[in-house]
Amino acid sequence: MTRRRVLDEADIRRAIRRIAHEVIERNRxxxxxxxLGIPTRGVPLATRLAAAVSDIExxxxxxxxxxxxxxRDDIDRRPRVPLGPTYVPEPLDxxxxxxxxxxxxxxxxxxxxxxxxADLGRPDRVQLAVLVDxxxxxxxxxxxxVGKNLPTAPDERVTVRLREGDEDEGVWIEDDR
Amino acid sequence: MRTLLGTxxxxxxxLDGLLDDAEAFLEVxxxxxxxxxxxxxxxxxTMFFEPSTRTRLSFERAAKALSADTLSFSxxxxxxxxxxxxxxxxxxxxxxGADLMVVRHRAVGAPARVAEWTGLPVxxxxxxxxxxxxxxxxxxxxxxxAKGALDGLRIAIVGDxxxxxxxxxxxxxxxxxxxxxxxxxxxTLLPVDLTGWPCEVSTDLDAVLSDLDVVYLLRVxxxxxxxxxxxxxxxxxxxxxxxxxxxxxxxxxxxxxxPGPMNRGVEIEAAVADDPRALVLDQVTNGVAARMAVLFHxxxxxxx
Numbered sequence: 001m002t003r004r005r006v007l008d009e010a011d012i013r014r015a016i017r018r019i020a021h022e023v024i025e026r027n028r029x030x031x032x033x034x035x036l037g038i039p040t041r042g043v044p045l046a047t048r049l050a051a052a053v054s055d056i057e058x059x060x061x062x063x064x065x066x067x068x069x070x071x072r073d074d075i076d077r078r079p080r081v082p083l084g085p086t087y088v089p090e091p092l093d094x095x096x097x098x099x100x101x102x103x104x105x106x107x108x109x110x111x112x113x114x115x116x117x118a119d120l121g122r123p124d125r126v127q128l129a130v131l132v133d134x135x136x137x138x139x140x141x142x143x144x145x146v147g148k149n150l151p152t153a154p155d156e157r158v159t160v161r162l163r164e165g166d167e168d169e170g171v172w173i174e175d176d177r
Numbered sequence: 178m179r180t181l182l183g184t185x186x187x188x189x190x191x192l193d194g195l196l197d198d199a200e201a202f203l204e205v206x207x208x209x210x211x212x213x214x215x216x217x218x219x220x221x222x223t224m225f226f227e228p229s230t231r232t233r234l235s236f237e238r239a240a241k242a243l244s245a246d247t248l249s250f251s252x253x254x255x256x257x258x259x260x261x262x263x264x265x266x267x268x269x270x271x272x273x274g275a276d277l278m279v280v281r282h283r284a285v286g287a288p289a290r291v292a293e294w295t296g297l298p299v300x301x302x303x304x305x306x307x308x309x310x311x312x313x314x315x316x317x318x319x320x321x322x323a324k325g326a327l328d329g330l331r332i333a334i335v336g337d338x339x340x341x342x343x344x345x346x347x348x349x350x351x352x353x354x355x356x357x358x359x360x361x362x363x364x365t366l367l368p369v370d371l372t373g374w375p376c377e378v379s380t381d382l383d384a385v386l387s388d389l390d391v392v393y394l395l396r397v398x399x400x401x402x403x404x405x406x407x408x409x410x411x412x413x414x415x416x417x418x419x420x421x422x423x424x425x426x427x428x429x430x431x432x433x434x435x436p437g438p439m440n441r442g443v444e445i446e447a448a449v450a451d452d453p454r455a456l457v458l459d460q461v462t463n464g465v466a467a468r469m470a471v472l473f474h475x476x477x478x479x480x481x
Contacts, residue, residue, distance in 0.1 A: 067201065070213035070243075070473075080478025082194060083201035119210040 007148060007171035009163075012131065015147035016045070019129050020052035022145050026127070027096055030054075034092060034123070035063045038101045038113050039084025044164035045131055046100040062089035066099070066120070068112035092121030098145075102160040104130040107141035132171055134158050180292050180299045181471055183308035184350040192317065192353055195470045199318050202466040202473075206242065216245035219476050222275035224250045224267060224291070225302065226282040231437060231461070232302055232311075236279050239468035245476070248275055263287065264294050271295040277476055280304075298475040300468075306340050311471055312436055313346035315464040317354055319456050320391055322463070323432050328355035331388055334376075335361040335417055336395030336444055339368045343436050344395060348376050359385055363407075363417065382417055386426050394419055394435045394444045410443045417444070424449045432456050 007015070024030050030053045037046025043065045050063035067084035099113055110128060117126065129145035134152040148171070152158060156175045163169045181187075187195075205213055221240040225233050233249070240247045250270060261269075267278065278295065280288040281302035292299040303309040320327055332351055338344045338360050351358050352375035359377045360367065367378065379385050397413060407413045414420065419433060424446075433445070433455040441447045449455060 069201075070205070070215040075215060075477050078478065080474065083198050085201070086204055115214070119208060119213070121209070 001174060001176055003172055003174045005170050005172050006150060007132075009169045012147070012162075012169065012171070015131065016048050017052055019145040019147060020049055020056055023049070023053055023098055023127070023129070024056060026144070030057045030059070030061050032095050032124070033061055033098055034089065034095045035061060035098045035100060036066045036088070036117075037063070038099065038109060039065055039067050040165065041102040041160050041162055042100045043084075044162050045102060046098075047164075049098070049100055049129060064089045066113055066116050068109055068116050071112040071115045073108060073112065086116070086120075088120050092117070092123045095121075095123045097123040097126045098129055099126060100129045102131050102162075103158050104128070104133045104141075104143050104146075105136055105158075107137045107139035110141050111139050131160060132158060179475070180288075180301075181310050181475065182289055182292075182299070182301045184310045184313045184346045184353070185308075187310075187350065187353065189353055192314075192350060195314055195467070195474060196318050196321060198473060199314065199463070199466045199470040200322075202242075202469040203463070205469075206462070206466060212242050212244060214244045215473055216240070216243040216476050219245045219276045220248060220274055221245045221277050221279065221472060221476075222248040222250065222270050223279045223302070224270065224281070226252050226263070226280075226287070227303070229281055229302070231464075232281065233279075235461070235464045236300075236302065236311075236468050236472075238465050239472055242465065243469055243472060245276075245472065248273065263291070267291045267295055271297055277472065300471055300475065303342055306342050307345065309342040309346045310350075311464070311468050312343050313350035314471065315460055315467040316343075316347055316393070316434055316436075317350050318463045318467050319434060319460045320351075320356075320432070321354075322459070323456060324390060326355070327351060330356045330390040331359070332356045332391040332393060333359050333361050333379075333382075333385055333389050334393045334395065335382060335419070337366045337398055338362045338395070339366050340398050341395050345374075347393060348374055352376065356391075361385060361417070382423065386423055387428070389427060389431050392419060392427065392431060392433050394433065396436060396438065397440055397443050410440070413443055414446070418446060419444065419449050420446045421448050424452070434460060437461070 035046045035050040037043035046063050050061040053061045064087040065085050067086045069083045127144040130143045131147040132150050133146045134150045159172045223233050223236050237247045277298045279300045279302045280291050285305040285307040287304050288299050288301040334344050361379050361382050435457050
């Protein structure tokens with residue numbers, strides 16, 4: 001097995017800072033922005049992104065979470081996983097929702113998140129921020145904000161660890177070759 | 178988990194997992210659109226061979242909130258009245274394409290036989306005086322939400338223990354979750370054999386009242402002969418009912434549960450039933466979420 005680190009803690013911090021600037025630039029401020037993280041690791045990333053946006057703009061940016069466990073299209077093909085929290089900090093109608101996940105891969109998680117979002121309100125627009133885009137999309141979905149584009153082979157694994165729930169922090173690529 | 182027949186089979190981590198998911202489903206039920214597609218295309222058959230309104234409706238509401246379809250069976254309008262056997266009945270419904278059966282039957286063990294006959298996942302919706310596991314889950318969920326956790330809580334289950342599948346299910350679930358359970362009943366309403374039940378027993382409600390965190394009142398089951406051991410229902414209230422006077426002697430943070438339907442003036446005085454610390458309606462809402470968790474555990478996810 002080979003394993004190499006592609007982002008360290010400082011890289012992640014800088015990526016989130018840059019994405020925060022891009023979110024503000026794209027939306028001409030952050031007045032109507034609500035940041036929603038996809039459990040598990042999208043949630044701490046969303047919290048960090050919202051904090052960075054708040055810091056730059058000087059006004060608080062609401063942050064929540066949206067679990068997709070009940071909206072998956074492969075519920076009967078994979079072992080059941082515990083449900084994560086869904087928390088919507090304020091009504092989403094007429095807002096700009098920035099969905100946050102750690103790794104964008106097939107796009108099926110984001111598809112499920114969009115379905116879940118439709119039951120929670122009708123935002124004016126939805127944008128997608130990911131820490132890593134590793135390619136291999138199976139659905140017509142693309143990110144609006146990317147921490148790092150990471151070309152990978154399908155048999156490689158991308159692992160993200162964050163201080164909020166893990167003992168260390170970074171992004172690694174692993175394979176069994 | 179392929180079936181849910183009783184709470185004796187559930188270990189701590191299974192119970193915690195079901196309760197955690199039930200909390201997530203409570204959030205779903207609170208949404209503007211309280212429905213998720215998790216069990217789309219699945220069919221849940223509610224097979225109630227004994228009268229029930231609230232349990233059946235609660236299961237159907239749970240199934241529909243998960244986008245499952247429901248088939249509903251009632252004995253009154255069925256071929257049972259033409260003499261069809263239980264086995265033929267459940268195999269017929271299974272052949273129509275049910276993916277899971279909820280079974281209520283007056284015979285102890287009927288849900289287990291249905292699981293053997295059909296090969297389907299089965300949830301026990303109440304069998305005789307044996308078990309009613311989803312009631313125990315919703316009760317545990319209600320207590321957990323009111324108190325944070327069951328660990329170390331002192332819980333009294335009061336009333337007709339002998340005829341009660343709720344009592345049996347609750348004792349095992351509450352004890353597994355770390356609570357300290359005491360059964361309170363006249364000797365005539367206690368089961369003959371309590372071997373293996375993880376609880377204490379008392380025949381004096383007033384003696385245990387002051388250190389309780391939870392009072393769980395059972396319904397006096399007049400239809401199962403529960404009242405016949407008492408000269409009158411007023412006598413029952415006087416000795417084992419939660420009167421205003423007893424309620425006032427509880428700890429100020431103690432809560433009251435009842436599986437419903439309540440006999441006001443028998444096991445609970447009307448004023449107590451309407452107190453905010455009586456969590457009867459929370460139990461009903463939590464019941465839908467708890468049953469969603471059970472259906473999702475049995476039907477969602479490939480077999481590991």
